[in-house]
Amino acid sequence: MIYVNQLGSVVWCILAVTQGIAGFDKAEWIRNASTHEPENSHSYLDWPRIHFSGTFWFDSPTGNNLCENYDIKTFDDRFRDDPSILGWNPEGSGCFQLLDCKVTSVCYTNGDCSTHRRTDRLIGTPVFSNVDRPEAKIADIDTAYIAVPTIFGLSLHVPGAFSGKFVEAPMSNSYHKTSKREHSGHLGADFYSLLVDVDWHGEDESHSHLVKEMKQLSLQNEVQNVLSVKFNLDNFEAFSKSGKFGTGRIVGSIGVAGPAEPLHGLRHRQMHPPSSNKRFGIANFRLFTTRGKILIDLGNSLPYNEQGFPDPDVTQTLQLAYPLHQPTQFLNCDTEVVILDEINYSSNLWYEDTAGIITVPSTTTLTFNQIKEVSERPLFIRQLNNISRECEMIVLSERLDGLAVGFMGDRVFRQDPGDSWKVDAFLVKFGHPFEGIPLEIETAKSVKKKHMYSRCGKGLHVPFNQPPTAVHFTDVANSNQNGIAVFEFVGYNPDNPREIIDGQIYLYEISVHGQDTLTSSLPIVIFLYNSFEVSPGGPTWHRDIYPIFKMYSNMFPSMNNIINMASYEDVCRKIWMLKMTMALSMDDPEFMPVTRDLSRRKQRAILQWLDDPKLGDIPKPSLEDLKRDLQTALELELSTIPHI
Known part of the structure; x- marks a missing residue:
């Protein structure tokens, strides 16, 4: 295990070299998953599964938070x-690192769950990140x-x-989870992904019946030894x-990944909060017709108080229900309903023990008629007044038409000019694939309303x-x-x-043709780099490499403890270090x-220069450079004149 101070962590982060994910082909997984029916495919929102909780540490670099810091001509030491x-x-x-995490409960294939170690020796077992390898990174x-920070190399x-490698994944579903917190502590978010290259730990697995079940189920799949993981921060x-600077809470679940699972989400049903309520987040759920049960993931959906517990002052009593009759207009407290169960979340350990996943009904099973009606009607959660037991509001609800859109693979891209790529979207209606529907891509509403732009200083606002x-x-592409619709x-x-700043940001959303947007909370995000051409005769320090390295030296001073990226002499002395780290794949924790x-064109130019x-x-200064230098000199001169 690696428990080091921040400076030691920086050294370890930079110098050690590891391998990225070997033997896992994301494109092949997406192609294969797109041909399978999601209804009977396993995931973390299923049985068997484990829950874990603890603390995470993120050593967030903030030097690149201001656009102006990218300008090496105006940045001052x-x-x-x-x-x-x-x-x-x-x-x-x-x-990024897990600290003091442990398994809090297990849920077996038969639906039984336990928090007691005497039931299963896995309970209480530590959960570690990046054993014998450098820490993961978030960028x-x-x-x-900054809405899609991505975890690499976890x-x-x-x-x-077991142990496994986390396929790099962007953050999803950020919302105002906790109240009365300064800085960013009020936010909650989640990460979905797959654990691949899973290694089952020999004879020790015999001590846990849960691990035996997970391994046996995994080995039945066409692609074996892949797990499904989701955690909330x-x-x-x-x-x-x-x-507690730099730390936060992590609570998560791990199950077996079935053949129909997307890389970063679930291909099932969803409930969304009304646009006017910022204290609730999206909830995924599944109907298991053969079990007569519903599993709902509320781990990143409910409001929490400052102590980190579900906030009863906000949520009060919650009920899961569906409309008595097929609805034709929006759901509200006047809607006639069939109550399925109340959601019991009041225990202080409820969240850590369950990761927010609840089973409905909790003690019985759905009737045949309820299964039929839930299969074709929207589910929603009502908030009741604790005293009067009257409905006060609808806090989460499924769309009336049951439609949900998501992505089979990536939705966040870093691309160079000339690149081509695909976005594989899925469309389900009440959890079942919906065929023959035209889906279309459009510019994100936030961009259309001119809310999204790059702001660099006083004069440059670029939408x-x-x-x-x-x-x-x-x-437009038909499902x-x-x-599945492929764009x-x-x-x-x-x-x-x-x-x-290099390149430009592009945001897009998916909608059913002629209807409202279905992916406003999960847009397609593209960072498209500028073209980059090196000097004739090959890259040189002054013209091609120094402008890149100087920028990183300015914004990430922790690097200067190891290598002065703005110094030709120091860089040349440590070329071996840069060759090791800059030639790695981006999903490797030690990639630089x-x-x-950094665009791949610039990366190739740097690697070419490191060989020669x-x-x-030194480039001759432009007229604009001379004007800027003169202006700076005048400002310095005036600032030194004593006031009379």
Whole structure:
């Protein structure tokens, strides 16, 4: 295990070299999963599964939070001591690690769950991250869009059970989970992905009946030794003077990944909060017709108080229900309903023990008629007044038509001009694939309303998706018999619209043709880089490499403890270090740069230069450079004149 201070972590993060995920083909998994029916496919929202909870540590780098910091011509070394410039954690390394995590409960194939170690020896077992390898990394896609930080290079290890590598995944479903918290502590979010290259831990597995069940089920699948994992993060402490600085709570679930599972989500049913209620988040759920049960994941859906417990002042009594008659208009407290069960979440350990997953009904099973009606009517959760027991509001509800859209593979992309890629979307209606429906891609509503832009200083406000012609895509695609619609994308040179920051951000949403958007909470996000051409005769330090390395040196001062990226001499002395880390795949925890915001064209140019580190000529300053230098000199001169 690796428990080190932050400086030691930075050294370990930079110097150690590991292998990325070997033998797992994401494109092949998506193709195969797209041909399977999701109804009987396993996931973490199923039986068997385990739940775990504990603490996570994220050493967030904040030097790249301001657009202006990317400009090497105006950045001053004096800025390093100014928190308004480099943020609340300028020495951040981007490392992510689990601390003090353990298995809190297990749920067996027969539906029984237990929190007692005497029932299963797996309960209480530690859950570690990145054993014998450097810490995982979290990186935002861009300084102007921080809604999809992605985890790279994470592995999970449960001694006596299994270990596996987490397929890199973006954050999803962020909402205001806790109240009265400063900084970012009020936010909650989740990460879905697969654990691949799973290794079952020899004879020790015989001590846990749950592990035996998971292994046997996994070995029955066409692609074996793949698990499904989802964890929720909240209560992050970003106040540097706190003893818990950089830590937060993690609660999660792990089950077996079935053949129809997407990379980063569930292909089932969803309930959403009304747009006016920011204290609730999206809830996935599944109807198991043969069991007469519903599993609902409320782990990242309910409001919590400052102590991290479900907030009864906000939620009060909650009921799961469906309309007595097929609805034709929106659901409200006047809707005649069939009550399925009340949601018992009041215990202080409920969340940690269950990861927010509940079984409905809790003590009985659905009747034949209830199964039939739930299969074709929307589910919703009503909030009742604790005293009067009257309905006060609908806090979560499924769409009246039962439609849900998601992604079989990635929805967050880092692309170079000339790249082509696919977005594989799925469409389900009450949890079943919906065939023959035209889906279309459109610019995200937030972009259309001009709410999303890059803001660099006083004069440069560049809206997202500009120029629109830099991204070409299939406008409309029909869902096939498995509910899958495939969209083709091609990227072109955006021609440096943001001047000092590479590339441009593009956001898109998917809707049923002619209807409202279905993926507003999970947009397609594209970071499209600018074209990059090296100097004739090959890259040189002064013209091609220094502008890139200087920027990273400015924004990530922790790097300078290891290597001065702005120094030709120091870089040349440590070429071996850069060759090792910059040639790795992006999903490797030791890939450089940690921020993963370097285009592949620039990466290739750097690797080419490292093989032949030519110094080259210093470029002549442009007229604009001379004007800027003169302006800076005048400002410095005036600032030194004493006031009379």
